[in-house]
Each structure stands twice: as structure tokens, then as C-alpha cells.
Amino acid sequence: MNDFSDVDRSGRGSELLAYLDDAHQGLSEPKNAMRAGMPVSPGQDFLDLGCGAGHELVELERAGWRAIGVDSSDVMLDASRRRLEALGLPARLARADAHRLPFADASFAGCRIERVLQHVDDPAAVLAEAHRVLHPDGRLAALEPDWESLVLASSDTEAARVVTGAVGRHIPHRQMGRQLRRLLIQAGFTDVRTEVELIVYSSLTELSHVISLERAANAAWTGGLIPRKRAEALLAEQIALSESGGFHATFQRSVIAWARKPRAVEC
Numbered sequence: 001m002n003d004f005s006d007v008d009r010s011g012r013g014s015e016l017l018a019y020l021d022d023a024h025q026g027l028s029e030p031k032n033a034m035r036a037g038m039p040v041s042p043g044q045d046f047l048d049l050g051c052g053a054g055h056e057l058v059e060l061e062r063a064g065w066r067a068i069g070v071d072s073s074d075v076m077l078d079a080s081r082r083r084l085e086a087l088g089l090p091a092r093l094a095r096a097d098a099h100r101l102p103f104a105d106a107s108f109a110g111c112r113i114e115r116v117l118q119h120v121d122d123p124a125a126v127l128a129e130a131h132r133v134l135h136p137d138g139r140l141a142a143l144e145p146d147w148e149s150l151v152l153a154s155s156d157t158e159a160a161r162v163v164t165g166a167v168g169r170h171i172p173h174r175q176m177g178r179q180l181r182r183l184l185i186q187a188g189f190t191d192v193r194t195e196v197e198l199i200v201y202s203s204l205t206e207l208s209h210v211i212s213l214e215r216a217a218n219a220a221w222t223g224g225l226i227p228r229k230r231a232e233a234l235l236a237e238q239i240a241l242s243e244s245g246g247f248h249a250t251f252q253r254s255v256i257a258w259a260r261k262p263r264a265v266e267c
């Protein structure tokens, strides 16, 4: 469990909303790519599953689709409503659990799921629901990070492996990015296409916009995975490398998958 699995009970709604605002800026490239890869005609119904604060509902409406947002959090749905209404856009929103959608079969031409599957109990069940509510020939796009893909250059490779392994440890499905293709095929989708955005970070400051190495190092030693001194030495080395220009980390920040629900009979 982590806070995005149950925003309303986390008590951190404002912080999580601020995080999504930042991410909306930082992830503009993959978000645009995700939308551009969806051959869904303007005017058609498009579901944003786990719509968060509604940033993409705005983009979908502006691109001419009829956007419908679903989220399990009232905090998020209120933020979506405020955002849409402030722009004079329709707010078509529903509070629901992505595992049990309140829509009839074949209700949508398109569906997007961004950074949600990593937080749900059962990503396969959520994709099965998305498949159910899509029209035959409907399109789905999903974007997820792969938290276990973080790689850090260090003279202490074992400590680096342990500390990077502690990144996002409360996220239920930390490898979600690399699992997307497999799960989409298993849910019955076809024509699955994936793209990986590999980011190279050359300073600790750049990395800190996405990942706090300090938090991961603390988690590693408080969790008994590594002695405190070794975690602190790794952190000190990384700060020095960042200052001298020798810092190097890579991370699969987003894996995007596009897929299609087959028509009833396809030869």
C-alpha cells in the first residue's frame, strides 16, 4: 500500500496534488506521445481511468474527445472538477474503483491509464475491466514507471544496488512498466506496442525531481538492509560525484504501451 492507493485516507491530499502538478510538467513528452499514439476519432468517448487531478481530462477535451474521468478518491475528483470548470470544460466524473467500473460493456472508444496500475491491488483485473468497457476495436494506452530500473554508478556497487532497491518500496507493483506488455496480452488485447523512455541523470538535483536518494538510503539502513555507515558513505559519494560532474544514473521513467481490443471475430 502507498498513499496513491488510497489518497483520501492518506491525509496527504494536498501534497499528492502538488506532486501531480509537478509531474504533469515533467512528463509532458511521454503524455503527449501517449495521446498522439491513440487513433480515436474526435467526439468519441474516452475514459481516463485513475484520472487524478484531471490534467489529462483537460488535454483530451481540448483535443476534441468526450473525456470521462474515474478515480477512487474524492480529493482527486474535486481537483479535477475545479480544474475543468475553471476552464469552462464539462466535468464528466465518477467515483469508482478501477477493479469494478460502473459502465456497461463496450462503452468507450478509448481508455488511458497513467501511473495507476502500480498502485492498485490487482492490475490484471483492472486491465480486464478496461477491456470489458472498450468497444470492439477500441484503443487503450497505459503509462507506468519501472522503479526497479534505477541504476546508479558507485564505487560501492553492492550498496548502490541495495539503496536503489529501496526506491518506492511502498509501491505495490514497482516493476509495473516492464509488466505492461505481458498483462495487456493476457487481458485479451492485441497489436500491443511499447516504448521505453530511458532518462540519464547527470546530477543528484536532476534525479531528485523524480527520486530522493536520501530517502532511499534512509529506508535501506532503517530497514536493516545495509549498515547505516555504508548507506551514508554512498550518499556522501553521490553528493561529491554530483558536485564534480561525475554523477551517473539511469531510470526507465515511463514505459508506454498502446493496445487494441480485437473485434468479435478476427481472422
Ligand SMILES: C[S@@+](CC[C@H](N)C(=O)[O-])C[C@H]1O[C@@H](n2cnc3c(N)ncnc32)[C@H](O)[C@@H]1O
Binding pocket: 004, 005, 006, 007, 020, 049, 050, 051, 052, 053, 055, 070, 071, 072, 073, 076, 096, 097, 098, 099, 113, 114, 115, 116, 119, 120, 121
Ligand atoms: C499517481 S496518480 C496518477 C493520476 C493521473 N493518472 C495522472 O497521471 O496525473 C494515481 C491515481 O490513481 C488513483 N487510484 C488508485 N487506486 C485506484 C483504484 N483502485 N481505482 C481508481 N483509481 C485509483 C488515485 O486516487 C490517483 O488519483
